[in-house]
Amino acid sequence: MLLDTPRVEAFGAQMGEVLNHGVLTLLMSIGHQVGLFDTMAELPPVTSHELAGAAGLQERYVREWLGGMTVARMVEYDAERRTYWLPREHAALLTRAAGPDNLAGATQFIALLAGVESRLIECFRHGGGVPYAEYTEFHRLMAEDSGALFDAALLDSILPLVPGLPERLVDGIDVADIGCGSGHAINLIAAAYPRSRCVGYDISTEGIAAGRAEADGLGNAEFVVRDVADLGEYERFDLVTAFDAIHDQAQPAAVLAGIAASLRPGGVFLMVDIQASSNLEDNLDNPFATFLYGVSTMHCMTVSLSAGGTGLGTVWGHQKAHEMLTNAGFASIDIAQVEADAFNAYYLAHKP
Structure with a gap:
C-alpha cells in the first residue's frame, strides 16, 4: 500500500512542533522561576544586557533564553536595535500578576514529571506505580498553582456557589478540607470567617506543617x-471541601464515603476536580486534554497504583464523578463553573 505522502509530511511537521514545544515548556519554566517574564512585563524594549541587569541574572543565559522565546513568538524582537519586549497580551498569561491565568507557572510540572520517567517505564513493563515521595517538588508546585486561584476566587466566587454559604460561615459552622495540601484554602476561610471552625486533613506531613x-x-x-x-469523623461538619484531590486517592470510593459520613444531615460537599468527560471521545476537543492525560499517566494514576489503589486517574470525568458521589450517599448533585478556573468543575453535593 502506498503511503499518503502529504499526510506523512503533515505529520512530520506536527512532530517538529512537538519537539519545539517540548523544549519551549522547559524554557518557559525557567523564565517563570527566575522572574524573566515578570521583569519584562514591567520594562520597555530592552537589550539582553539591560534585561539581565534588571533581573539580576547572567547575560549570556538570558540572551540564549531570549533567542528561544523570540523564535517561539513568545517575545518580540527588534533586530536593528537588538531589543526585546513582552507584549501585554502575552504578559496576561505569563506573569505572576495574571494570578490563576498564569500558564507559565504550569510549565514547571513538565520537568517534574520528566524526573520520574525511568521509574514509570518500569511500571509500564512490570506494573505498580511511582509513589508520591518521588515527586520532590510536587507539593510546592501545587501550592503555588492552587494558591493563585484561592487568592483570586475562593472567597468571592467559589464559596458563594453554595447558596447562603457565606452568611452561614459568618454565623459560624464546622468546615473541613480533605487533602488540604499546604492548607492555604482552609486558612483563607478561617481568617475571613472567625466564628467558623476549620480543619484541614492531609497525609503529607510537609503540607500540614506548612x-x-x-x-x-x-x-x-x-x-x-x-x-x-480512614477519616473517622461522624456528622461533625456542615461543609467539606476537596480541591483537586479526590482523583489522586488510592481508594476514592472510601474517601467519598467517609466524607459523606462526616457531614451532618443537610451538609454540603464542595468537590473541585478536573473538567472533563469520562468518555475519551468527548475530550478530543478539550484544549488541555493531552496535558491532562499525560499528568494522569505520570502522576495521578501512578501514585494511586503505587499504594495498591484503583488508579482512578485525572480524567475520571463528570459521569464517573456523579456515579461515585451518588454511591457514596449524596443527593442533588450539581455542577458549576468558576470564570477564573478553566481547568475544573465544581460539584455541589448535598447530604440528605
Whole structure:
C-alpha cells in the first residue's frame, strides 16, 4: 500500500512542533522561576544586557533564553536595535500578576514529571506505580498553582456557589478540607470567617506543617495528618471541601464515603476536580486534554497504583464523578463553573 505522502509530511511537521514545544515548556519554566517574564512585563524594549541587569541574572543565559522565546513568538524582537519586549497580551498569561491565568507557572510540572520517567517505564513493563515521595517538588508546585486561584476566587466566587454559604460561615459552622495540601484554602476561610471552625486533613506531613505555619495566630484553624481514606469523623461538619484531590486517592470510593459520613444531615460537599468527560471521545476537543492525560499517566494514576489503589486517574470525568458521589450517599448533585478556573468543575453535593 502506498503511503499518503502529504499526510506523512503533515505529520512530520506536527512532530517538529512537538519537539519545539517540548523544549519551549522547559524554557518557559525557567523564565517563570527566575522572574524573566515578570521583569519584562514591567520594562520597555530592552537589550539582553539591560534585561539581565534588571533581573539580576547572567547575560549570556538570558540572551540564549531570549533567542528561544523570540523564535517561539513568545517575545518580540527588534533586530536593528537588538531589543526585546513582552507584549501585554502575552504578559496576561505569563506573569505572576495574571494570578490563576498564569500558564507559565504550569510549565514547571513538565520537568517534574520528566524526573520520574525511568521509574514509570518500569511500571509500564512490570506494573505498580511511582509513589508520591518521588515527586520532590510536587507539593510546592501545587501550592503555588492552587494558591493563585484561592487568592483570586475562593472567597468571592467559589464559596458563594453554595447558596447562603457565606452568611452561614459568618454565623459560624464546622468546615473541613480533605487533602488540604499546604492548607492555604482552609486558612483563607478561617481568617475571613472567625466564628467558623476549620480543619484541614492531609497525609503529607510537609503540607500540614506548612498549613500550621501559615495559620500562626488563627485560633479557628486546625491541621491534622491523616489518611483521608480512614477519616473517622461522624456528622461533625456542615461543609467539606476537596480541591483537586479526590482523583489522586488510592481508594476514592472510601474517601467519598467517609466524607459523606462526616457531614451532618443537610451538609454540603464542595468537590473541585478536573473538567472533563469520562468518555475519551468527548475530550478530543478539550484544549488541555493531552496535558491532562499525560499528568494522569505520570502522576495521578501512578501514585494511586503505587499504594495498591484503583488508579482512578485525572480524567475520571463528570459521569464517573456523579456515579461515585451518588454511591457514596449524596443527593442533588450539581455542577458549576468558576470564570477564573478553566481547568475544573465544581460539584455541589448535598447530604440528605
